[in-house]
Amino acid sequence: MTSPRPGGAAALLAVAALLVSTVGDEVAMVALALRGADRTGLTSVVSAQMLAGLVPGIALGGLIGRIVDRFRPDAVLGAVLALECLIAATAAAIADGAVLLVVTMLFLGALGAVAQTCVMALVPGLFPAAEAQLRVNGLIESARNAGYVIGPLLVGLLTAHGGTGLALAVDAGTFAFALSAVPVISRWLAAAAREGARTAGAADASAAGTDEAAPEEQRTGGGLRAGLALLWTGAQRRITLATIVITVAATSVVNVLLPFFADEIPGGTAAYGTLLATWSVGLVLGPFAVRGPLGRRPTAVVAVGAAAVVGLGYLVTGVYPVVPLMLAAFLCGGMANAVQNVTLRTHVMAGCPKEVRGRVGAAYGATLQSSVAVGFACAGLVPAGWARWGILAGGGVAFLAGSFGWLRARAAADAPAAARDVPAPARRASEGAP
Known part of the structure; x- marks a missing residue:
């Protein structure tokens, strides 16, 4: 610049x-x-x-x-x-x-x-x-x-x-x-x-993300398959993305079932609309959280931790359907949702060779959209009368998967650099082990 x-x-x-x-x-x-x-x-x-x-x-x-x-x-x-x-x-x-x-x-x-x-x-x-x-x-x-x-x-x-x-x-x-x-x-x-x-010189090309060359077959050939191969390269990368895929699918189930749950909460559809608006406010405010100490943590750790918080917000909603508590849960869940998106996107693209950024970005988008589609399809199997149980299950799965992923990401980030299974183009010192 x-x-x-x-x-x-x-x-x-x-x-x-x-x-x-x-x-x-x-x-x-x-x-x-x-x-x-x-x-x-x-x-x-x-x-x-x-x-x-x-x-x-x-x-x-x-x-x-x-x-x-x-x-x-x-x-x-x-x-x-x-x-x-x-x-x-x-x-x-x-x-x-x-x-x-x-x-x-x-x-x-x-x-x-x-x-x-x-x-x-x-x-x-x-x-x-x-x-x-x-x-x-x-x-x-x-x-x-x-x-x-x-x-x-x-x-x-x-x-x-x-x-x-x-x-x-x-x-x-x-x-x-x-x-x-x-x-x-x-x-x-x-x-x-x-x-x-x-x-940029050869020594710091991977950190700058401008001169690092991808393997020849990845630079010149392939489409979604090549992008997915690059996206899922490295043990920690696979743990992080697998965690996000599970949590996104689980919370997508919840998104479909929430309208059916509206009749069971005080205030009905009016309260449901307020909850959605509160989540949207959290989505706008959440990214500002990465400017503080949270932004100095490894992005993989923050992303999966935020996914666990999203699941916890839905879990609280199903367990204690009290409007003030639900509003707090939705605000925190919306903020965590935004933090997850920011840190995961940075985690995926930081240090990505410029020759393959498009395919990696497209593979990232397709992966998340496929997870959403799977969640929507699974929600269609849940009877409307079981909406609360479906919300509890989806929030619980997301919370457990996110918590497990957070523990694994923490362990990988704290491990010595030599022990990290991370491809060179994706490594950067400020993240520990993306």
């Missing part, structure tokens, strides 16, 4: 653009779902729309990774935002039938998955230092989660005054605004690359 000031400005600009584009993603999803319900009156259409937004990140993970690795991620991000703007504007005018609504969501889901992979690849390119990546990932997480809160509220306001057509037109504008930030980010990315080329 040529100076700390441009890097900070790049981070703020990227965060602002991400906030606006995340708002756009949420506006598109909610507005299209509302239009699907209004124009077709079929729950199957809305369900198909939701699946269409989720599936591309899993099914196209290999292709997405190869695209981001083959071309400059900032250029790919610019093209994606332009296409999202065009699709949203077109949808506002012509997307009325069931087929068009599902296809629109399918395209937006695919483009959103590409955009997320680009952002994951851009952060280590702009900020080679691991500590800086952690801070920037925290800002990005807060911005993304704020977008998840603002988006649905904006849809409600726009739809009330101009229908879903107005909401989708504004949605196109959000993507256009985010697109305007790409040229500036590109200039700072080029400056960072020049500075890294001048200062």
Whole structure:
């Protein structure tokens, strides 16, 4: 980086653009779902729309990774935002039938998955230092989660005054605004690359993440399979990711069952809505926790520990369905959820060779989305009347898996460096053993 000031400005600009584009993603999803319900009156259409937004990140993970690795991620991000703007504007005018609504969501889901992979690849390119990546990932997480809160509220306001057509037109504008930030980010990315080329030597290439070469077959071939192989390399990496996969699947079961549990808690659906809002507040506030002593701990340890706290929050909700206690549990759970996302993303991408960042990022996204899908599918097997037991089981599994993973991660982080089973490209001193 040529100076700390441009890097900070790049981070703020990227965060602002991400906030606006995340708002756009949420506006598109909610507005299209509302239009699907209004124009077709079929729950199957809305369900198909939701699946269409989720599936591309899993099914196209290999292709997405190869695209981001083959071309400059900032250029790919610019093209994606332009296409999202065009699709949203077109949808506002012509997307009325069931087929068009599902296809629109399918395209937006695919483009959103590409955009997320680009952002994951851009952060280590702009900020080679691991500590800086952690801070920037925290800002990005807060911005993304704020977008998840603002988006649905904006849809409600726009739809009330101009229908879903107005909401989708504004949605196109959000993507256009985010697109305007790409040229500036590109200039700072080029400056960072020049500075890294001048200062990085062979001895510290793995720490800088700019010159470390991946094996030839991983740099030039493969798609999702190559990304998964890199993602899951190393004993501690496998322990960390396996823990997160289990906890994400378990808590996804809880997310499906919570609406059925609403009738059993004081306040009913009103209390349920308040709980969701409280979790969202935690998601926005949580990333700021990594700026304190928590941010100086190994990211693998923090990630799995946060996963245990998420499970504990749901477990408390099932055991003691008292509103004040549930609100506290949801606030802490939301904060832990955000901390988990920030530290895990940094853990995965810090020191990742630039030649494979796209495939690793795509494999990371596909892994988490697959875990969510498994959780959703398992929840469908639980009778509605057993919602509380399902929440207790999901929260308990997540808490136990996270606690076990935390103990293993602590032991690995405290072990002598020579005993750590960590691939060289992923090792960095500030984390101990990622």
